Amino acid sequence: MSVKLYDRNPRYIPRIAAVHDMCGYGKCSLTAAIPILSAAGCDVCPVPTALFSAHTNYPVFTMHDTTPILNGYLDAWQQEDVALDGVYSGFLGSADQVALIERLYHDYPNALRLVDPVMGDGGNMYATYTEELCKAMGRLANGADILMPNLTEASILTGRDYVGQNIADAQIDETLQALLDLGAKNVVLKGIDHNDGYLRNYIVNAEEGVSAKTECKHEKLPFMIHGTGDAFASSLIAAVMAGRDMTEAAQIAGEFVRHSMINTQYQPDFERRGVSFELNLGDLTKLVQLD
Template identity: 40%
Template sequence: MRTPIPRIAAVHDLSGYGRASLTVAIPVLSSMGMQVCPLPTAVLSSQTASIDDFSFFDLTAQMQEIVGKWENLGLYFDAVYSGFLGSPEQVDIVERLMQKLGKKNSLFLVDPVLGDDGKLYPTQTEELVQRMRRLAGKADIITPNYTEVCFLLDTPYEETVTFKQAKEYLKALSALGDKKNKNKSVIITSAPCEEDSIRVFAYDAESKRFWQTKSPKIPAAYPGTGDTFASVFLGALLQKDSLPMAMARSARFVYEAMLTTYGYGTPYIDGIMLEKVLPLLSRNEKFLFEDF
């Protein structure tokens, strides 16, 4: 079954309230001209940041059946994009999805959703961290935040990161996996380097170059910004942006979405006001990045 539109298998949870995971990935990628085929990993009553009372329904068994039906349909995907996983067993399902339904040149992007602010999310476990390391080792590109970098590399969480540390982390993350799967490209989002700015770092495994872009700090934090960044980033790559351009484009979009939301003063747990800023994805302008 062929299509002139890039087709993406989006393996994320579905949160009923709060803009995160599939409720971010689907509108972002669709607005960028992609067909999104969701494979829900879990259904939650809400996103979990600053919310203690939420329901969580694990869909591991249903995922197995859905992937089997996709195989029967003869579907193939231009990209497999995984985010929040609800159980360690889901790592095997994501790997099967890529092996069975990925094309020869399909892109495998893993956003290793594990935690933030130095802590695991409530539903994540040490076993899932270990399995996520394996999955990250098989990806073409990974997009962890700084907390997830520390969990993937089993290194202490610190309040600030130097450029030297950032390069060491990028190279170590690129080398995850066996010899066959090494040399992946890596993005580190939300790296705390300066008091007044947030940096995003990138390592291009093919050219062995390091890139960065920075945005002013906004005195607010919103759930779902990592999902937003990774979704814009994947869409930009499938639109043939270079890796540093896709990085800078994604960081700029997240910054403007956060700034817009902050201006309205909406509750933090709502997430970013995606509906207000989606048109910004169609702008034709230059995005700033530099070597470091």
């Protein structure tokens, strides 16, 4: 039985703190989280971890680390009695920012902990990441209501070797178990590719264990696009906050990304710029439309 994490009151708009960077150009992080979650009827409260002129897949970009301002930022939230239903964390600008997310967990103990441990892809860490930051990121796995790593990030978190996207069923089970052993309550392992024309995501919860994992399979398109992980995580959380169970939410997210990628291929510089999901946001709004 798949886990349902949020019981949605159809008239209530849940508030989600999105702890991510902001890119001026290139669709990822907050420029994905804000519109995607908003389309599904969530109030997105950004906590910008860094300001980029463009994401790190571009050869030229500027980065401003916002760590020095964030404690004051959260102090102000406390003074205004801001209420949160979830804390969604992604790309971080420094290892010190992990403590800021942990502060949010302390300040909002009833909020869902939604962790996309954005650290790398294809076996490589992102350009601005360090070993210290990756190690600190691992602290967020313990107690995560949802942990959503790709295989590169799962390898970093668990100290396992990255062996590529085409891993055997036994390796999938071992990886899922290692992630649960870190203290995650639910895990979505993204992007397994058996070279058979499909991409697979695996969902498991700590109570039922790896033997009860579920698989979501999606048609693989003949091109890759930067930022699909952020779009997937944001749409999965959107579906969870719309009251869908974990397996259904993962299936919705995978199809949202696939449909968005189909439209994206007609945009200039599409492989690098990111997922053009604007034409597909209505699919998420349908999850929470009132009669």
